[in-house]
Amino acid sequence: MNASAEPSPDTLATLVKILAGFNKTGTELKPETRFTEDLNFDSLVVMEFVAVVEDDFDISVPLNILPDVATVKDLALAIDKILKDDGR
């Protein structure tokens, strides 16, 4: 992921709102929060979470990008890119 780019504030805010429902560790949700290490997401939780993200943003999130997504900011940037590619 491009470390210098910043995700859209709207994307980030929506993502944090969705994540709140999956945050079982009580970790404060920040752009640099990591899914595996900080939120203890396992593969099953990732799957459910990605499905909600897809429905909320009305986009397709391919499995292929997930290995490059470690933090909330990474995912927000990936979503921005998908929205842009879709011409939105």
Added chain:
Amino acid sequence: MANLFDRWAPLMAQRDALFGDGINPFNVVMDEVLSQTEATIGGRHTILVGTNNYLGLTFQPEALKAAHDALDACGTGTTGSRMANGTYYGHKDLETALCDFFQKKHAMVFSTGFLANMGILSTLMGPEDFILMDADCHASIYDGVRGSSAQVIRFKHNDPADLDKRLARLADKPGNKLIVVEGIYSMLGDKAPMAEFAAVKRKYENVYLLSDEAHSMGVCGRYGRGVPEEAGVEDDVDFIVGTFSKSVGTVGGFCVSNLDNFDTLRLVTRAYIFTASLPPSVVASATVNLEIIKNGGVLRKRIERNSEQLHSGLAALGLKIASDVSPVVAVVAPDPVTAIAFWRGLIEAGVYVNLALPPATPFGYCLLRASICAAHTEEQLDRVIGIFADVATKLGLIDTDTQKVAARA
């Protein structure tokens, strides 16, 4: 420098903590194979209820004879790939038999079912394409799509509406789309709503459907062609992938299709090209057993009867079964420690089932997974149910009152 295996240290510590000393699923050895349904394990006579040998064809006399004849005629192995020196007349005969069995124009035989999924799924779709897979698909499907240049999207397990929603999002994208499902899912034995999936597929352009019939071939459908046959939607299923290591009673994998130019895949599928072909004896026994399966209505009736007996017998004890009646009867244990104690109690009393723990299972279930064989007798399954009752009672999972009710029922 860090030890090469250190990154798995937490996993190994977890294994040691859970299993300790003594018998565990990683050190089960069949010392003597007595029949399709019985073996000696650790010196103990054991009823096998976790072999995926659904039709019990591993000792089918005609298949044994064909294998012996092929062994004498062609030797112990081909020592080559299908593309080089490893295609014998037997491999071509088997592909013809598969076309006849599934009533499809084309068939490709792979060396295992895992390789069939790996090969087909990593090759079929290109960079502009999309693969939409059921979230509960087998590891070989996950590994296959990981090798694909297509974009991979998961939909909710057995949920045609969820698939529909995801296909709708892709409707304006130019690439081809491949839906990947399984007929029966291995862990819980739950069946795909194939007719509904086919209906969703028909709504969109450039969409193909692939079904892995590993656990349903030979079991479902009047002629054993699996869930697409049973659901009456065989023409909508563009690719069937399967294995010879379950109902067919040997080892190997295949893909069949009616699509023109399917044979192109023989030139581009690395898991087909760069691995040795099946030994002639294996190929010969698979060919013979396909014929038995096609005419195996009696065997399918026995599976149905046996599934019903084990499912209702275990449910009557008060045990939780993960899905409706099917050839897979998966008992849900409350946690990994109890599941392991349960599994150990069973094997020490002479019953072998599969132990399946997360992340290999859906819903984080801890499972004692039994699979039915047509060759199981009523007496064997009664004995299995009795042993389940004893072990579950000792573990405090069921109370004796429930058992008394079950005995009266």
